[in-house]
Amino acid sequence: MILFWILSVVLVASAVFTVSQKSPVYSVVGLLINFLALAAFYFTLDAEFLAVIQIVIYSGAILMLFVFVIALLSSGIGPFREGPNRMPRAFVPAVAVVALFLGLVVYGIARGPLVPTPHQPTSTIGAAGNANVFGSIADFGVALFTTYLLPFEVTAFILMVAVIGVVLIAGDAVPQPTLGHHAAPKRKRRRESIVKSR
Amino acid sequence: MTTLPKEVTLSIDGLPVTVPEGTLLVEAAKAVQTDIPVYCYHPKLGPAGLCRICLVEIEKTPKLQIACNTVVAEGMVVRTQGPKVEDGRRAVLEFLLLNHPLDCPICDKGGECDLQDYSIAYGQGMSRLAERKELKPKAIDLGPTIVLDDERCIVCQRCSRFDEIVTNERSLVVKDRGQRDVIATATGAPYRSNFSGNVTELCPVGALTSKTYRFRSRPWDLQRTRTTCQQCSVGCALNVDERHGNVLRTMSVPSDDAVSEGWLCDRGRYNVGFYADERRITSPLGRFGDEWVQLSWDDAIELWATRLEEALASAGSASIGVLGGGRLLNEEILLVRHVMRALGIANVDWRTGRQRQASPGARGGTYDDLENAQAIVTLGRPPSQSAPVMDLRIRKAVLRNGARLISIGAHPASSFVPATHLARLSDLAGTLAEVERIAFVWDGIDAALGAEAEAALAKLAAEGKHVSVFVPGETPNARGAEALGLLPAGGALDTRAQLEAARGGTLRILSIFGANPVLHHPAGAAFVREALKRVPFVVATDLFLTETGRLAHLVLPAKAAFEKDGHSFDLTGAVHAVNAAHGAPPDALSDGEVMIALAAHLGIDLPSPRELADWATASPATIANGLGDAALCGSLAPARDGAAGLRLAIAAHPFAGGGTVYFDDRLGELRPRPGLLLSPATAQAAGIGEADLVDLAAGGRVLHDLVATLDGNALEGVVTIVDGLPEAPANDFGEGETVTLGNVRSSRALAGSVV
């Protein structure tokens, strides 16, 4: 239980860090910590495979993609410009909405403990590594390729669509703005940002 | 006046040439830009026919002829090249090189040596001489400036012919004959001349070298800048050769026909050692009480500006005096004048020495007028000492053009050409009756004499004679200072009045630009010292801490002549460019730059550089003031009493002075020792022998231990002393004053020439 509290503190703190950071790179670092904590959670919840998947795919691939994009965008033109945060305008309504829903959810949870409905366990909890043991890769694989084959295939299709979409969106078809169009504001921005960060 | 000379057409190397009749072949060849090698021939010395290197082939003449002494003839066909000519030259060179040592690596001429060049062009490379070369003495001391290397001499006699033809001094000769011939003075005395340095340039080999330049550098290392000499008012063009930031030598500019004709005096040539002297002021110095403090330029200028403003506010512009300017360039003079006028200061006077006037008025002439004059009259100090290269023109006029040389006053005109001496100006009129073209050379000192002369000149001019006037001054650009307005205007104080005001305590600030009135002002050293001590704030710009500088409160390091760019006038009023050839000490500023800084501090707008350049290069005639404007120039007539007794003449000397000459260690014995010059008869009457030590006194002022020199050329009853010697300041005495000689002691050891 101590582990739970430690991890949940890390989880929430890193989530807040992610959302509140000015620089996206810091957000990425926060999110990375968040994902690592989540992986630890999955580990404690006997989802060994998912824990690894969480790190390999989420941290190693998706989040890496963020870093890549950030580096890509800052490589040619410096830190890219972004609009001002909506904080001043939307802070109060946003916090109100979030608090309302959070309140509702917590109320829902607090009204009665979530007593697990007796349900037929599909597997047992035991030594990892073997089939039919909850959370094991074998068990997970069997489930994935039998019961959930259709969703799996659909997901594969979605991935394919995504690949084609990405190529179309970010490919060469997009008109490039002229260099001169970029160059002037770029240098100015760079200096401002250096001044600000000092 | 003369008919055009007949022209002759001949062919040189197949090219037709038309030249005046009588032209030498070697000169005619220059018309087709063919270079005929010469050693003994020199365009200004004429042919001698000694070296035979200029052999050319002339058709229908069986043997090769020397181009330097062959006059062109109609239809002559000349070949300056070809195997025959080259064979001839090779043979001549073989003889010339028989005993010429192979020490080109250490020879100062090596690299600019005609013998070297032509040996490479025509020589045969190896000597066929089996015997050892003749050994001769190498470093023969010819005099204070020149060293002879006898081995290298090819006996072209350019040096001795220069001494004969150009200077007429005739001291250098070829002694002995055959293989024992040697360049020496006829009397065996040291070779002394104001033009001795020219022989090193004339020497086509490295036989004659300057003591100051021996083994200092090789010619290819030198950086050459053409500028204008600022040692006297003649304005000779010269080339400054510099290496590693040191001025090593100055060379004449052979093409400078308008002024120097390619000759330099020894002062212009050798007085360059002061540029690198350690005693030069390298930063502004302030004197507080007895303590000298190095100041930054900002502080120095601010101090000056503040004092000026205080004095202007409390005592007005009449309490401020400005002295000097004769050593400045036109641009600087203009800046000084501009700033002083902007401040309302009228007490400005460039005349810090004896000279009262620099302008020849409306009768100025060119050097050619001087050369072509039928009679040359010198009034006051002769130009032989104050403007030596100008004196060469006079000698030329007398020797070659048959002009009469007449001197008036206490000084003999010249020792080297025949001259008539007249005691007073009034004797002149009869003498000049049949002369058409007259040149007056006045030293500008005796203003009364000047006025008298002007009257005489006006009379001569009225008779339809062509009269030209020359004023060789004490300072190089006195003409510029006067023409560009460094004179007291509208009743303002001239130098003497300023000094008197200073003694009276009414002068608050005195600014002195490149002048040394303590040593040079005729009011006397003691008088000027006393005056300067009473001025609360004296500023002096100079190269060295001179007698005047030591009395100043602020001394600013100035740039010397080779260190600044600008223009100056020569004494005929021609403008010459002065180009910086040498890096000034890091903290030195030219007086012009100082004025710019001062103007910036005082908030004075300066003329634009274009305006400045226009004014600085304008002819002084357009701004000149007339001769004899007594009101402007003031009168400084010394006592010219006709009383019996010895009268004093104060002479100039090229190597006298408290400035650049005094601080040039290399000059050594060229500098005169304090002494006096007497005619033998006068000396005998006073009981003085050659080289005796004598005290000279007049009215309680005494000069001690002057070395007496007897000179047959000196005038009877006149004692001549040298002006501007810091050891024996002559400015305590007046020109023409009656003096007494006493305390005669014999001292053989100090024998030597004084003037």
Added chain:
Amino acid sequence: MLPAFGFALEAPWWVEVVVKSLVLLFIVVTTFAYSMLAERKILGWMQLRPGPNRVGPWGLLQPAADAAKMLLKEDLTPQTADTFIYRLAPFISLIAAMGVYAVIPFSESGNGLWSIGDVNAGILFVFALTSIGVYGISLAGWSSGSKYPLLGSVRSTAQMISYELAMTMSVVGVLILAGTTSLAGIVHAQNRLWFVIPQLGGFAIYLITAVAETNRTPFDLVEAETELVGGFHTEYSGLRFGLFFIAEYLNMITVSCIATLLFLGGWNAPFGLTVIPGIVWFVLKAGLFIFAYIWLRATLPRLRYDRLMAFGWKILLPAATLNLMLTAAVVAVTG
């Protein structure tokens, strides 16, 4: 999920973990130091020169000298750098590189595995940590605030993502044959036949991708000195540079160990030479890979970047997929 232990000692499990970790840390750092020396030596020999030979006999103390130098050098931070991330990045690299050793079994004895912990999804754990290691490089490059490191990090990110795919695919064949993701299990599955034989293609692909993943020549575009000065670590100096350096060599050793475990039968003795302890075999096999690395560096020039990417996507990935499908098919058919 308590980790499994190699030695059953009468002590709390965490004491054992700490002790083992410290011992392993020492061994790993020493190995790193001497593999670096070995690299310099072998590179030297291959280039006909002696290599470092000044510090100690045969230059054996060179690593100590290098370490002293690294520690004494000034630690610079560029003015334009993002200080926090700039300082963080080398630690991410190093921790990820070191973390892998938690699951690598070096040998086995009667008491159990010689490893700190035997994670069920061991091989996946390795991949997970490797993918975290990329952050060190890409964040270092981004945070240096200078263009060469940034280019290096962008290159590295693209390269690592591209080659990680092929690498994973090539390993899956082994997993299919072994039927387990546990590293010990995989080694056990090779008791009779090393997987290098049935998985020759996978082995080749693994070797190539492993070189790319560790940014070694000829795939060292990340730090290509001639083009990018030093790549992502251009701005780093002193200790922080040293950390990257250590991480790179640890990664090299890691992939060598993994290759040994997956394809060369781990600590299994070849030809029945069981007299020699398994750990020796393991070290020998891993050492062989390390030597191969150095050999590769001495032999091949750097690839052009577009060729590198094309090679990864157009050759390695299809080849790995083909290998995987073949393996799956064979296993499915033979059961």
Added chain:
Amino acid sequence: MSPLRGFASALIALTGGFATTFGMLFKRKPTIEYPSVKKQHAPRFHGLHELRRYADGKERCIGCELCAIACPANAITVIGAENAPGDRRSPGERYAARYEIDELRCIFCGLCEEACPTDAIVLTPRFEMADYRRGSFVYAKDRLLVPPQAGVGTAPDERPNGIPADLGTVAEQKSTVDIATGYDATNRGHILKTERRGLAG
């Protein structure tokens, strides 16, 4: 070329490459362990300069600056002066008051040696002149001139009325100054206290 054959040939090429590098492992290394082992230089190696003397101790250099003008790198500065009659530095009238070579500028081409009319400047096989300051590489007479007892050849009489008798042979005697042990003039090519090993066989 079919892809397969291309693959095969690439494989063969790779194998060849790897074999080459592997083979190098066992080759003898040509490295000379420099500070402890020094290579023997070619007889005409162009190293640090030296200003020679005559056997009677007079400087050979006459300050003629021909080396300076011959120098393509402008590395030599010579300032001449006149020999004082009482204290003759060189046989002739002129000697080098200052002689400086900027060894950092020098390209060791030996043209100064060629240009020298008295064989005064000679390039020795010395080459170790590392230092910490750039200024230290300006070698003046104090470091260039050999000690008085190290003269070579007979001085001509007071006036070198031409060429030293031994011109052209002096440069054949390359010598080196060992600061620690004093001067030892040796023939070209042999270096004191060194050991031969390595390529220069």
Added chain:
Amino acid sequence: MTGFDASPYAALSAVMFFIGVGGVILRRNPLIMLMSIELMFNAANLALVAFSRAWVNNAGHVFVFLVVTVAAAEAAIALAIVVALFRRSTNVDVDEVARLRG
């Protein structure tokens, strides 16, 4: 293994989810908005894994796996859009992009 209480996980999941919601609403940096979305995904995943553990049923695991896959696709497309936007103009302001004009 009964008695596993999923409530804390559910609460934690809710908190994390709403942090993500807050991020999406408040921030205008598209990258951080995307990361907030990822946070929301992961909050849901956490709940799924916790419930899966409570029921000892790996359906949740499978679902998480699918979610992760879809998230990867989503992130890739979203980032591609960001890059494309950035190529058109250096100013990546989500509200301006909403006008859908070129």
